[in-house]
Amino acid sequence: MEIKEAFLGKKVLIAGGLGFIGSNLAKKLAALGARVSILDALIPEHGGSMFHAADLPSPADLTVADARDEAKLIPLLEGRDYLFHLAGQTSHLDSMRDPWTDLEMNCRTSLAILEAVRKVRGGTKVVFASTRQLYGIPRSLPVRESHPVVPVDINGVHKMAAEWYHGIYHKVYGIPAAIVRLTNTYGPRMRIKDARQTFLGDWIRRLLKNEEILVFGEGSQLRDFTYVDDASDALLLAACREEATGQIFNLGGERAISLRDLADLLVELNGRGSYRIVPFPDELKAIDIGDFYADYSLIRSRLGWVPSVDLREGLRKTLEYFRAHGEHYL
Amino acid sequence: MEIKEAFLGKKVLIAGGLGFIGSNLAKKLAALGARVSILDALIPEHGGSMFHAADLPSPADLTVADARDEAKLIPLLEGRDYLFHLAGQTSHLDSMRDPWTDLEMNCRTSLAILEAVRKVRGGTKVVFASTRQLYGIPRSLPVRESHPVVPVDINGVHKMAAEWYHGIYHKVYGIPAAIVRLTNTYGPRMRIKDARQTFLGDWIRRLLKNEEILVFGEGSQLRDFTYVDDASDALLLAACREEATGQIFNLGGERAISLRDLADLLVELNGRGSYRIVPFPDELKAIDIGDFYADYSLIRSRLGWVPSVDLREGLRKTLEYFRAHGEHYL
Known part of the structure; x- marks a missing residue:
């Protein structure tokens, strides 16, 4: 696969690199011979963890700072080939309870990153990890990139704005940028402490705690899921392939599954456990989007990406990881 | 016209009420017997002016404060029937030079207004003055509300986000909100000091200064224009008509006109002056949208709004106003 050579010796910065996806990506990039640096604000409850710093080649590769701090960010961008933008807030619920923090974490952080890249003028390619959340309630399934963007919560609005920033900085300033819309990414290092970010994390914690x-x-309800290694591969392809610049790509899972079947599968893989069907809490019902699964044929045809880890295997690995390291996540 | 009775004795707050459109609206509302209060931050260079306070019924009706200041905003919302949200930054150029201020003025201000309305729970109807800017480069003309939203600058992104906030607070919290997308509003009290907000203001200043x-x-290039009294009527209709709640309406002009013809018309109405065709400055070219004129058939059919002041008459009144009061605007 071409990813193998593309990152050898390349200078890469991962904003949000101590988080779930960022740290998995960092591990993969280090294995590909990239010179990886990480910027992470380690904001409590956002998923970033010093436990994820263990894989870094050297302590010097980590900067604990906020991407909104230009004095910290600009030196990190000098001579940088790639920047993966995984900084931000992803909880839909939090965005409704506290839209201010969501505005800061998503809008201001994204603007800070793009303004810094613009000022450095080093040709750094930017890959932004966006979300299927901004499609809102699907009008047709599977959801393609051409589906209208109809966010149902503040987080969706701000992620949408962040996408547009990337598009405008690309068009107006020539900054090479690509956008990947993730859908229910799961795997080792995901946040499982509570239900603020993903229901799947909440389920895994409950299983682990009996x-x-x-x-x-x-x-x-139907959902599709992407294993974190597959999501990382998609981000890498979006970075190293020139034809990805200026584009937006959906990710997706190899199949859509109902929540009940997913719960059955998890209990089976765990060897024990149970679930109960309960009504939606009001707060969640107001921003729920019903069935969702994505059409990822664009990234398949353009960049050759397909999910390679099926749900059973991915969940098995995830449970295994959290059985070994759960104490760092609970 | 039903507007006549709808506002008699009603308590109205205009955020941004010392600005161009806000102060024209305030004057009209006062004439309709409404109890008008104004909130304006009087941020330099944003269009708000103490000169526009002269028409207010009493000094107590003006609060000079920022809508982001919740302690000031919340008391103003108690028992308020209508809130017109005309606070914000409208310069496309400024938004590219300083995206931070645009983020504050448009996103944070809009969130602050909606959060305050949500907390007060008084059933205040909110009317948000949005802009045709968020359509970007028209894919077809005239532009309808169903045209894709494709902002070409940071101001467009933030106005789009502000629209979505209103939609989400309407759907999730039941706050009655309506959105009017203004297009090239002109008239007495518009900002003519420089070209930051409208090219027409810049032209008028040049005419006045020979x-x-x-x-x-x-x-x-084709553009359409709305005289400020017509824009005010549209905002009033969006406020008092229940069927406007949850809706987005375009405004438009009675005709589209080329910039050259507009310049000819202005010179003719002024009795003297001249113009020169020059290439686009780079900074403006990057965010220019080409021809634009709006389809306003939705607000015409739903709310009965049509532009009543034609361009010749509107420009004549505008020039007359600035000949009399130009010293407050230059």
Whole structure:
């Protein structure tokens, strides 16, 4: 696969690199021979963790600072080939309870990153990890990139704005940028402490703690999932392939699964556990989007990406990881 | 016209009420018997002016404060029937030079207004003055509300985000909100000091100062214009008509006109002056949108709005106003 050679000796910065996806990506890039630096603000409850710094080649490669701090960010961008932008806030619920922090974490952080890249003028390619959240309630399934963007919560609005910033800085200033819309990424290092970011993390924690899983609604809702290694591969392809510049790509899973079937699968893989179907809490119902699964044929045809880890295998690895390292996440 | 009765004795707050459109609206509302209060931060260079406070019924009706200051905003919202949200930054150029201020003025201000309305829970109807800018480069003309939203500058992104905030606070919290997308509003009290907000303001200043008008491009670009009294009527209809809640409406002009013809018309109405066709400055060319004129058939059919002041008459009144009061605007 071409990813193998593309990053050898390249200088890469990962903003949000101590988080779930960022740290998995860092590990992979280091294995590909890239010179990886990480910028992470380690904001409490956002997923960044010093436990994820263990894989870094040297302590010098980590800067604990906020991307909104230009004095810290600009020196990190000098001579940088690639910047992966995984900084930000991803909780839909948090964005409704506290839109201010979401505005700062998503809008201001993205602007800070792009303004810094613009000022440095080093030709750094930027890959922004966006989300399927901004499609809102699907009008047709599977959801393609041409589906209207209809965010249902503040986080969706701000992620949408962040996408547009990248598009405008690309068009107006010539900054090479690509956008990947992630959908339900899961795997080792995901946040499982509570239900603020993903329901799957909440379910995994409950399984590990021998608590009953709560399935909201009727359990019939469909979702697709991407294993974190597959998501990382997509981000790498979007970085190293020139034809990705200026584009937006969906990711997706190899299949859509109902929440009830997912709960069954998790309990089976765990060897024990149970779940209960309960009504949606009001706060979540107001921003729920019903069935969702993505059409990822664009990135498949343009960049050759397909999910390579199936859900059973991915969940098995995830449970295995958290059985070994759960104490760092609970 | 039903506007006549709708506002008699009603408590109205205008955020940004010392600005161009806000102060024209305040004057009209006062004439309709409304109890008008104004909130304006009087941020330098944003269009708000103490000169516009002269029409207020009493000094107590003006609060000079920022809408982001919740302690000031919340008391103003108690028992308020209508809130017109005309606070914000409208310069496309400024938004590219300083995206931070645009983020504050448009995103944070809009969130502050909606959060305050949500907290007060008084059923205040919110009317947000948005802009045709967020359509970007028209894919078809005239531009309808269903045209894709493709902002070409940071101001467009933030106005788009502000629209979505209103939609989400309407759907999730039941706050009655309506959005009007203004297009090239002009008239007495518009900002003419420089070209940061509208090229027409710049032209009018040059005419008044006996300077040559600079027409960018080839002069063939088409635009439509709304006289400020017509824009005010549209905002009033969006406020008082229940069927406007949750909706987005375009405004438009009675005709589209080329920039060259507009320059000819202005020179003719002024009785003297001249213009010159010059190439676009780079900074403006990067965010220019080509021809634009709006389809306003939705607000015409739903709310009965049509532009009532034609361009010749509107420009005549505008020049007359600035001949009398120009010293407050230069």
